Amino acid sequence: MPTARIAGSFMQRMSETGLKLERLRACISERKLDAYLISLRSNFAWLTGGGYNHVGMSSDTGAVSLLVTRTRAYALTDNIEMPRVQREELAGKGFIPVAYAWYQAVPAARIRRIVDSSRWCSDDGAFGSHPLSITELHAPLLPQEIERYAALGADASRCVTAVCRRARPGMSEYEIAGMLAHAFLSIGILPAVLLIAADERIRAFRHPLPTSNKLRRHLMVVVCAQRHGLIVSLTRFVHFGKVPRDLERRHAAAALVDAAFILSTRSGRTVGDVFRAGVEMYRRTGFAAEWKLHHQGGPTGYHAREYRAGADSREKIVPGRAFAWNPSITGAKSEDTIITVENPDDAPRILTEDPAWPMMAVEYEGDIIRRPDILVR
Structure with a gap:
């Protein structure tokens, strides 16, 4: 991997993601939610310690989403993106992969299987969810x-x-x-x-x-x-x-x-x-x-x-x-x-x-x- 794509050492990125999951889960608990879905490129990069979830750069929303519950964290994307994102963006970070065929529009159904309630929000209002910004969690920088x-x-x-x-x-x-x-x-x-x-x-x-x-x-x-x-x-x-x-x-x-x-x-x-x-x-x-x-x-x-x-x-x-x-x-x-x-x-x-x-x-x-x-x- 080119040097410019390495966002800190492997251990740094692990601990960084862990600290940020704590911030996010505190927000989830405070708002009495069961889960939060991240799809925006800015939030994906923040949570993963500098990872990329986009293919095209014309959209603020990436091709990979992260679903964070009170106890687990999942990566949701199709079978096209999952191999790269698992190896280059999420390796060792503890995200459970949830892949689906690119020709099946099933992300919402997969989310419902993981979160058996309506008490979840997202950063972009995906799948009819309530949009909730977490930009305030980005600061202070680590x-x-x-x-x-x-x-x-x-x-x-x-x-x-x-x-x-x-x-x-x-x-x-x-x-x-x-x-x-x-x-x-x-x-x-x-x-x-x-x-x-x-x-x-x-x-x-x-x-x-x-x-x-x-x-x-x-x-x-x-x-x-x-x-x-x-x-x-x-x-x-x-x-x-x-x-x-x-x-x-x-x-x-x-x-x-x-x-x-x-x-x-x-x-x-x-x-x-x-x-x-x-x-x-x-x-x-x-x-x-x-x-x-x-x-x-x-x-x-x-x-x-x-x-x-x-x-x-x-x-x-x-x-x-x-x-x-x-x-x-x-x-x-x-x-x-x-x-x-x-x-x-x-x-x-x-x-x-x-x-x-x-x-x-x-x-x-x-x-x-x-x-x-x-x-x-």
Whole structure:
């Protein structure tokens, strides 16, 4: 199996799945359920320590489901998927295989044989079940998850740096996106989001899908990179020739707002506290209304964003919680993925920082943080 597909050591993955089954079973017991069915790719990856249950990538629902009862755990899929998933995703984890012929639509009947009651829920409402989200169980991340996350962040940021240094005027946004997809896929990273904009399209659109538009002087690269289910997000800018003063001003302001978001993300505070600190920095930099033009990001992990943060977000931040803030000022943006640490006096750890990328020092309330500068070519 390629190194990039190994989600930690065999023993780590066993213990990780065991700990997560405890979290899930506590939820099942608290809600007086008999079982819970997982089909979403994000939840499958979370529970299995980075496993994949999909075939096509166009659906959030995978081809393999996990049925967890108070005492047992089952893997349900057809005879096409079972051999691979047993060997490569679930080996040694204690899931009882329940296979059926691909031409028989029998998953619901199999579930009824295992769970002799109507007291079960699912993550996607399958088979007429009541949908119940378990995203809140994903946090805090376990040490082995943080290790995988840090490796992903380092790899993803290096890929972005390499492609930004290879990009040339005259290349289309499609070509640059293709180089980045190749760099990602060659080390087992899935490009969950890949936005590329050149020149005037940067100011025109917050979510610029790549087009045939050709790069002249200014390039924006935005990615959400996924491996073992975890997703990191980052944004980088390249400029060929001297950077215009107005662009420098906007980029510096976006970095200041980002510093406010990142350095305010500490254990014990609420997500709403952080959001308000970021909005206040928009005002102090002279761009008070820009936050209304795009969401500011929020908690991340097995989703690009679990939800979009707002001033009324009440979640209490804990150690081991991942966030991706993405403040933007028309034509500029600052974005990385971070994770909170044990000591609330310490700044969060930035997972997507590449030492090879030019950085700028930014001060916020007496603390200094490094934020990505524009790469001038």
